[in-house]
Amino acid sequence: MLLQAILGLSIDARQGRVQLRSPALPPSLEEVRIKYLRVGDAHLDLTLRRHTHDVSVTIDRRVGDLEVNVLK
Numbered sequence: 001m002l003l004q005a006i007l008g009l010s011i012d013a014r015q016g017r018v019q020l021r022s023p024a025l026p027p028s029l030e031e032v033r034i035k036y037l038r039v040g041d042a043h044l045d046l047t048l049r050r051h052t053h054d055v056s057v058t059i060d061r062r063v064g065d066l067e068v069n070v071l072k
Contacts, residue, residue: 003032007048008071013040017067020057025050033060042066 003009008021018039025032025048034046042064049056057070 007032011037011039015067016040016042016065017069018044019069019071020048021071023048023055023057023070023072025055039066040064044068 006025007023008019009023010019010021011017012019016039018037027050030050032048034048036043036045042062044062044066045060046068047058047060049058054072057068059068062068
């Protein structure tokens with residue numbers, strides 16, 4: 001749940017939606033990879049990287065009908 005909180009991660013399996021709201025990483029974490037995040041019948045792999053003033057989100061793989069929103 002801590003990771004979910006710092007990434008602002010919310011999942012709506014019914015709507016097939018993943019949302020990251022103001023994702024942040026602490027100084028001790030340069031990168032976080034989430035593999036095979038299952039949402040309903042779909043799944044995805046994400047990479048989050050910390051930069052000086054921002055966190056980037058990359059969708060490495062998406063299988064199935066799934067919407068991903070990043071709100072900064």
